[in-house]
Amino acid sequence: MAETSTLGYALLGLLARAPLSGWDLAQRLDMPAGYFWSAGHSQIYPELKKLERAKLVKHTKVEQRDRPDKKVYALTAAGRRALRRWVTTPLAPAPKRDELMLRVYSLWLADPADAVAFVRDQEAVHRRRIAEYETHQADVEQHWAAELDDPRSPRFATYATLRRGLGYERELADWCAWLASRITS
Amino acid sequence: MAETSTLGYALLGLLARAPLSGWDLAQRLDMPAGYFWSAGHSQIYPELKKLERAKLVKHTKVEQRDRPDKKVYALTAAGRRALRRWVTTPLAPAPKRDELMLRVYSLWLADPADAVAFVRDQEAVHRRRIAEYETHQADVEQHWAAELDDPRSPRFATYATLRRGLGYERELADWCAWLASRITS
DNA sequence: GGACGCATGTAATAGGTTACATGATTAC
DNA sequence: GTAATCATGTAACCTATTACATGCGTCC
Incomplete structure (x- = not known):
């Protein structure tokens, strides 16, 4: 039983390096920036809510004067543990589509x-x-x-x-x- | 306007070499046989019906004594033309997921x-x-x-x-x- | 006023996987 | 009889893409 989807782990992997907003995550996962995983913002915002319900991330509102306010997401201790566990878990062979x-x-x-x-x-x-x-x-x-x-x-x-x-x-x-x-x- | 989905072209590509039944196609597209495209039979049977409605393939019933009867699909002239046109059409960069x-x-x-x-x-x-x-x-x-x-x-x-x-x-x-x-x- | 970048969301559709369902024939 | 292979289909679910929708702030 995986704790979250692969997309979830992709987001956790980015947040493990630095807290980011949904918009920032979308930038990094939008082509051509995302070297090996990609997702649009319409997939990211709902996924962040799921991760937060699962207590793997938490957000804080950040007010900005020059720009619209944002929600910055950071890993929880549980999120970091889940990611760490997942990285060396046996990898099932995925169907190729080239x-x-x-x-x-x-x-x-x-x-x-x-x-x-x-x-x-x-x-x-x-x-x-x-x-x-x-x-x-x-x-x-x-x-x-x-x-x-x-x-x-x-x-x-x-x-x-x-x-x-x-x-x-x-x-x-x-x-x-x-x-x-x-x-x- | 593509004439069919990528899966459709995958099936046409196989049928261009030899007529096959849905089951045969599934064998070739099931892991690990399918080197660069894969699909299960639950995706293949409906897709064959779509291709037939679009007149890109046609099937003939083949009765077998030693095994259940089957439907053997073959390309139509239109199907062959569509496939031929598609192979050298500019290829849109696909999002990677590795x-x-x-x-x-x-x-x-x-x-x-x-x-x-x-x-x-x-x-x-x-x-x-x-x-x-x-x-x-x-x-x-x-x-x-x-x-x-x-x-x-x-x-x-x-x-x-x-x-x-x-x-x-x-x-x-x-x-x-x-x-x-x-x-x- | 309008374009652009930042920021967040939902809805509709398409594509793909897993599960459910049935049935013939052969080999053990 | 029962398992394995051949054969065809549908339903439910999950994932991903495209389109719709809103709103702030800056620069021209």
Whole structure:
């Protein structure tokens, strides 16, 4: 029996690093900022209420002069425990849904010229993302070198996911290049 | 205006290669057989009815002596055209949802020993999948070498997705190994 | 006055999973 | 008879997306 949904854990994971408002959480989980989980604000506000009913988070009203007031959510001790327990719980294999692969599975039907254009376009998308991630990586390695050796610092965890994102995008872009050249030849 | 849902295209993609019954389609889209799309039979049977109403597929009853009768679905000319059009249509960036990365993002909270065990376990899962895919790859390369050079053969498309699956799993397993050793040191 | 960013919510719809339900045929 | 495989369907629930809805404050 999970204490909350996966989205709930995503929110707890962000709040474990710093208290945030619903709007702030939505910023971080909206594409393209959310590297590996995403959600719109219409999903986040109700979820925060659930988490609060479950006593995993609590909010405090913060009045602002220059902007509308907001509710800032923070983890409770129980919320932190639940998150900590969840992170190393056995992970059930999730069904994959990759639309690019689904397209490629039927790409033999297309005109080869169209197929190459499609695949080269995908490659460009991922090369752009690689450049973006590389900038992040360089920044992180320069400014937080010390923390990247400490597996108990949040920065270490962020760095690990960034490395994975880079590896993923590189492998994908290279595969696109391989496929495009293979169709051409 | 898409002519059908992504699941619909997944079914069309399978039927473009050979006519199949709902049950056969479910076999191919059930974990772990479906490499990059999955669906249960409760989603497939209604979807086939939708596709038939849209005249993208048609079924014929096939009586069997040794087994229950079945409905075998095949693409119509319109279905084939719709699929062909769809494969190279610009692909909208999809929101990512990767629970493993979500766990790792909060892994700094866990005891390092638990964290390493968790990551090593994940690595093992993906190494097993690599071994499986490698067997497939060897089979395909041996038996269908000629077709793998023809971008208009379905076998070529399957081979391309298999290569991608292998690249994905290798990158992931290697990243797990990197992370585990980084936590340990 | 209008656009933009901040801020919070609800409603309707679509997509997906789990559970319920039935029935044929074969092998043990 | 009973379990396993083949075969087809519906219902209930959960998750996620898109659309609707409101309102403050700043800048132009």
